[in-house]
Amino acid sequence: MITESAFRLATPADVDALLTLYDGAAHWMLRRGIDQWRPGGKDARHFRRRIAEGEVWLLRTAGRPTGAYELWWEDEEAWGAQPPSAGYVHRLMTDRSAPPGTGRKLLAHAEAQIAAAGRDSARLDCLSSNPQLRTYYESAGYAVVGEQPAKTAADGSRYGVLLLEKRLPSAWTTRP
Numbered sequence: 689m690i691t692e693s694a695f696r697l698a699t700p701a702d703v704d705a706l707l708t709l710y711d712g713a714a715h716w717m718l719r720r721g722i723d724q725w726r727p728g729g730k731d732a733r734h735f736r737r738r739i740a741e742g743e744v745w746l747l748r749t750a751g752r753p754t755g756a757y758e759l760w761w762e763d764e765e766a767w768g769a770q771p772p773s774a775g776y777v778h779r780l781m782t783d784r785s786a787p788p789g790t791g792r793k794l795l796a797h798a799e800a801q802i803a804a805a806g807r808d809s810a811r812l813d814c815l816s817s818n819p820q821l822r823t824y825y826e827s828a829g830y831a832v833v834g835e836q837p838a839k840t841a842a843d844g845s846r847y848g849v850l851l852l853e854k855r856l857p858s859a860w861t862t863r864p
Contacts, residue, residue, distance in 0.1 A: 693749040693787075695797050698739050698756065702746055705753040706735045713781040724818050730779070745801070747794060754786035755794045759801055766813045766836045766849055774809040774853070775802030795828055803856045810856060813839075816848035830854045 698706060707730070714725035738744050738758050747755040758778040762770065777798045782790045799810045814821040816835060826832070830852040837848045 693747055693754070693793075695745055695747050698735075698744040698746040700736055700739060702744075702753070703732045703735045703739075705746065706744065706756055707732060709753060709756050709781045709783060710779065712783060716784050720820075722818060722820055724815050724821060743801070745794075745797060747790065747797070749786060749790070753783065755780075755782040755790050757781070757794050757798055759798055761805075763811070763813075766839055767811065767851060772807065774807050774811045775805065777810060777812040780812075791824070792828060799854065799856055808856050808858065810854045811852065813849040813851050816850050822850055822852075825852050828854070 710725070710730050711727045714727045714729060717724050718727070735744065742761070743759040745757055745759060746753055749755075757780045760776040760778055761772070763776040763778075764770075767776070775798065777795070780791060780794055780798075782794065795810075802810050810830075812825065812830065813836065814825065816837075822832070831854070832850050833853045834851040835848060836851060838846045839849050840846055
């Protein structure tokens with residue numbers, strides 16, 4: 689069976705859907721012993737701000753939200769000052785009932801957006817203590833290129849993240 693899906697930029701009307709996706713992913717992680725996100729870790733204010741200041745992409749499949757991600761054009765907190773040669777993927781999240789491969793579909797969409805903006809690398813980070821997520825990103829073509837041992841959380845606490853990067857083919861010049 690073919691299920692139709694479509695990406696679009698999220699709007700403030702999508703905040704509840706984004707909160708549901710985030711909390712669902714956080715609950716799923718906790719049930720599996722993955723220490724990455726906490727339910728309630730991002731609130732409506734966070735997603736409204738990200739929508740207003742940048743890009744939040746929402747994937748709908750069969751008419752319902754099945755995934756989303758944030759695309760940033762700089763990330764000095766994790767990566768330091770960098771030339772404008774990369775896009776930064778944050779909060780990749782899928783509904784657990786989404787079709788298999790939804791996470792990879794989200795990554796591919798983000799990579800295409802980054803390339804269409806004329807940038808040659810996709811970057812992301814994950815907790816240094818999360819080997820499952822590191823393996824997932826490495827299997828999608830990302831390589832660990834560094835570590836930020838003291839990234840600051842919203843509550844002021846510090847944590848370590850691995851910095852992962854994927855060089856994008858220079859032939860990617862069209863938007864998905």
